Amino acid sequence: MEQLIVNGIITGSIIVLGATGLTLTYGILRFANFAHGDLMTLGAYAALTLAGMNLPFGVVFVIAMAFTAAAGILLDTVLYRPLRKRGSIVLLISSIGAALLLRNLVLIIWGPRMRYYSQDIQIAYMMPFGIRIKPDELLIIGIAAALIVLVHIFLKKTRMGKAMRATADNAELAQIAGIDTDRVVMWTWGIGCALAAAAGILLGMEVQLRPQMGWDILLPLFAAVILGGIGRPYGAMAGGIIIGLSQEISTAFISTAYKPAVSFAVLILVLLIRPSGIFGGEGRWS
């Protein structure tokens, strides 16, 4: 059981990063971006190519995040911005198109077979309570925690972070106050997609790289986002850990093949009992 909790925290860390990015874009742009999972995939594969150039891990990580942020901003400029006035359903459907496009791009460039960042076999550390944890897994938890702290500082302390929260509260009032909302939107895509890339890389480290990897994890991401109250970054962080834990702990009772079904079940339960998320209220960034 202790081992499953640790596994849950590892999975949860990855979901937290993905879900926080997804909920940020929702909070500002008011639409569910179905391409978010495939942006994760793109970031993970970008890191694979960079790792092939023998760059140090930290550099690979940061460049892959910046690359995916740029890809997200580009996607917004050419696809979403012209459609913004058409409403959130049009945006949602176009994001499914973008998801397909990105996934097939990954297939064309990197091919369909499974890939690994490293073929080395990692020796797990033996921890108290018989818990076994690999060095990579400690790194995953550490990176996720550090990035979440950075997002928190950004949202609470910087001028642009506060402007993002203001725009999420009331976009028209933000404009009235003189906030450059176009720049806020750009920053939101940048940060959301950089987090997606980080989540994708960590997922690639924990499992392996597949062109489907981002799309397959989209359901747990949405479950975490909705669990925490859609559009609320702090809710998504809590939701991500809860989804990660419930997926892993469920394996003690049912087949591991049902992991995605567990997040689906949690999602449906939340929608039935507390549709505004476990923390209640509207999409407020508090």
Next chain:
Amino acid sequence: MLHKPAMCILEVQNIVAGYGRVNILHGVSITVNDTEIVTVIGPNGAGKSTLIRSVFGLITPREGRIIFNGEDITGSKPSALVAKGLAYVPQDKNVFPSLSIQENLEMGAFILKKGRRSRMEVIYGLFPWMRDKRHVKAGDLSGGQQQMVALGRALMLQPRLLLLDEPSAGLAPNMVSGILEKVKEINSSGVAVLMIEQNARKALAISGRGYVLAMGRNEFEGTGGEMLNNPEIGRLYLGG
């Protein structure tokens, strides 16, 4: 003290504006001098909010011109107008509920690179109660307090002209006078005010001039005193 001659800060010339294909304003003209409070009254649906939203660039007029501080601003975006010295407080949803009072004020000066701190001190001078509550979320404040935070936010950039859409809407009667008192204070600090008000008597009492708008047209115009003493306006628009 020498009085310099009043200068026209805002001139709305015959604007036609509305939403979708429906026109709400059918040629409205008003002027505001740089030292005065001007109140626009009129029945619901007269186009008062549409007028203010047109001035602030949230609606682009189909015809007519809007001159601010000698410059044609017809069709300019709100973000550009804020930089030119216009500020607007909408009727409701006029604070960022999940942001603290201090963060709300900061957002009012988003375009300012520096000097935000000293502007904030000016606002705390005008509303001393805010200083102790500066870390309280605006969404947790009373309606009257929120209205004052909204005013504070709009004043952060030292505007030349403040546009107010029903600053006392939904407030308790004693708060209504309190808010209008503050509007007067703001005006005497050198900010021209154009406001819409339901509490027409109280608003006209502090206004230099007023306009009556009806069916999207100018109906009457006069000094605050003239309007308060006009029996017909009293009967039709001031509730007897």
